[in-house]
Amino acid sequence: MATLRDIKSRIKGVTNTQQITKAMKMVSAARLRRAQENIINARPYSRKIAEVLSNLIAIEKGSANPLFEEREVESIAIVVVTSDRGLCGSFNMNVIRSVEELINEKYDHLKSNGKLSLYCVGKKGVDHFKKRDYKLTGSYPGIFSDLNFEFASTLTTELKQKFLNREYDKVIVVYNEFKSVIQQVTIHKQILPISRFESESNEHLEQLKTVDFIFEPDKKSIIDSLLPRHLKAQVWTSLLDSYAAELGARMTAMDMATENAKEMIRTLNILYNKERQAAITTEISEIVSGANALKDA
Amino acid sequence: MKELSLEVITPSKKAYEGSIKSITLPGTLGSFQVLFNHAPILSSIEIGEITIIDSDGKEKHYSVGGGTVEVLKNKVLVLAESFETPEEIDIRRAEEAKKRAEERLKAHKSDCDLDRAEVALKRAINRIKVSRKYS
Numbered sequence A: 001m002a003t004l005r006d007i008k009s010r011i012k013g014v015t016n017t018q019q020i021t022k023a024m025k026m027v028s029a030a031r032l033r034r035a036q037e038n039i040i041n042a043r044p045y046s047r048k049i050a051e052v053l054s055n056l057i058a059i060e061k062g063s064a065n066p067l068f069e070e071r072e073v074e075s076i077a078i079v080v081v082t083s084d085r086g087l088c089g090s091f092n093m094n095v096i097r098s099v100e101e102l103i104n105e106k107y108d109h110l111k112s113n114g115k116l117s118l119y120c121v122g123k124k125g126v127d128h129f130k131k132r133d134y135k136l137t138g139s140y141p142g143i144f145s146d147l148n149f150e151f152a153s154t155l156t157t158e159l160k161q162k163f164l165n166r167e168y169d170k171v172i173v174v175y176n177e178f179k180s181v182i183q184q185v186t187i188h189k190q191i192l193p194i195s196r197f198e199s200e201s202n203e204h205l206e207q208l209k210t211v212d213f214i215f216e217p218d219k220k221s222i223i224d225s226l227l228p229r230h231l232k233a234q235v236w237t238s239l240l241d242s243y244a245a246e247l248g249a250r251m252t253a254m255d256m257a258t259e260n261a262k263e264m265i266r267t268l269n270i271l272y273n274k275e276r277q278a279a280i281t282t283e284i285s286e287i288v289s290g291a292n293a294l295k296d297a
Numbered sequence B: 001m002k003e004l005s006l007e008v009i010t011p012s013k014k015a016y017e018g019s020i021k022s023i024t025l026p027g028t029l030g031s032f033q034v035l036f037n038h039a040p041i042l043s044s045i046e047i048g049e050i051t052i053i054d055s056d057g058k059e060k061h062y063s064v065g066g067g068t069v070e071v072l073k074n075k076v077l078v079l080a081e082s083f084e085t086p087e088e089i090d091i092r093r094a095e096e097a098k099k100r101a102e103e104r105l106k107a108h109k110s111d112c113d114l115d116r117a118e119v120a121l122k123r124a125i126n127r128i129k130v131s132r133k134y135s
Helices: A004-059 A092-108 A106-110 A123-130 A149-164 A202-209 A219-296 B091-107 B111-134
Strands: A077-079 A116-120 A133-138 A169-181 A183-192 A215-216 B004-009 B014-027 B030-034 B041-054 B060-072 B075-080
Touching: A004 A202, A004 A219, A004 B004, A004 B075, A077 A092, A077 A123, A077 A149, A077 A219, A092 A106, A092 A123, A092 A169, A092 A183, A092 A215, A092 A219, A106 A116, A116 A123, A116 A149, A123 A133, A149 A183, A149 A219, A149 B111, A169 A219, A169 B041, A183 A219, A183 B004, A215 A219, A219 B060, B014 B060, B014 B075, B041 B075, B041 B111, B060 B111
Parallel strands: A077 A116, A077 A169, A116 A133, A215 B041, B004 B075
Antiparallel strands: A169 A183, B004 B014, B014 B030, B014 B041, B041 B060, B060 B075
16 A cells, blocks of 8 residues: 555656656647748748649650659668657657558568668667668668758758669658648658659640740750759658658647646545545544543543 | 849748849859840759849849749749858858868769769858858
8 A cells, every 4th residue: 555655756756747748748839830830931842843843844745864764673762751759659650660561561572682771860760770680771860950951952862873873773751741730641752763743734834835935955954953853852841741740749749648647646636635534534533542542541 | 113023942941032123043054144024934053153133223142052943924933952141151061061072072982972072062162152252
């Protein structure tokens, strides 16, 4: 049976934890707002590039860029985007499990002959896959504290080069997409080879067709220079998405932890009061029976 | 008013929005200036320097990290990997990047590393140049 002092110290402990989780929730909420802004700011760039690109490709028929080349998949690179820090619920496990399932289902043979390379962005993914028998070609822990476009750019350039050198036949990014604060969806995004663009008719396409544009140096060169930028934008937005999703997940997890702590404190308080009353009752009955014994004597 | 509207978009934000009198860009085939009623053009741009004359006639300079520009009906749309004023440039970071790139070029491991180092070096040198020139 727990003594009164034991219960009291537990209540104190849980209250401390609750304060921490509450603070972490607030910090995540503040960071999340900034992360969401970053996503919103990054969207016009990637959208515009995709638009210009798809329209150019639509008018420049037969633009064969090696980045489009679909090959038999004999080697693959998977970019795993996780978080640097924990305490965000099942956020990292979702990505890791999804990657492992994908490998088990489709690429087990590539894994066993060393043709499967992993690029882990975020400390949690690195920690997980380092301990297991995976080929970790790139590990990038601790990038989310100072997330910049240059990182996305360097990583993408490396992947692109290796794709062009036929070291990889396919590159996939697995990350958590930010749907809403309480909802994250694990996404597999194929970035290489670039899948064909949907060329839907839009105003811009019409203008390109009808207006007498000057293309400098020429259409093909512009497409060739835009494609790597498009790739970078894809990777960049995945990273931003994952970061916002991480903060959202942490916020929810910490909110739940705070709620749980509150519930725990409530039950502990009830227990404490019960014990206290029991102790008082015992004491009183002891005094009364003691007094009675004296009176009888 | 013979003015163009300009929009500069980078991966991290909308870096410039407003009406201008002219803009000079580092095109792939050489630097060119866009004035009112410029012919429609779609061009790739290199790492270099952008000069804008805004509606008050003030000259503004920026370093740019490559991208594309589209001019249509007096609307200029620049998609650039980076776009910074001389004040925004972190000169120490650029110096460091330059040193790193030079070291990598000296070490020359593989072709892919060389290409990357070269681009990084170009970017760093451009940032340093623009920052020195205008601040």
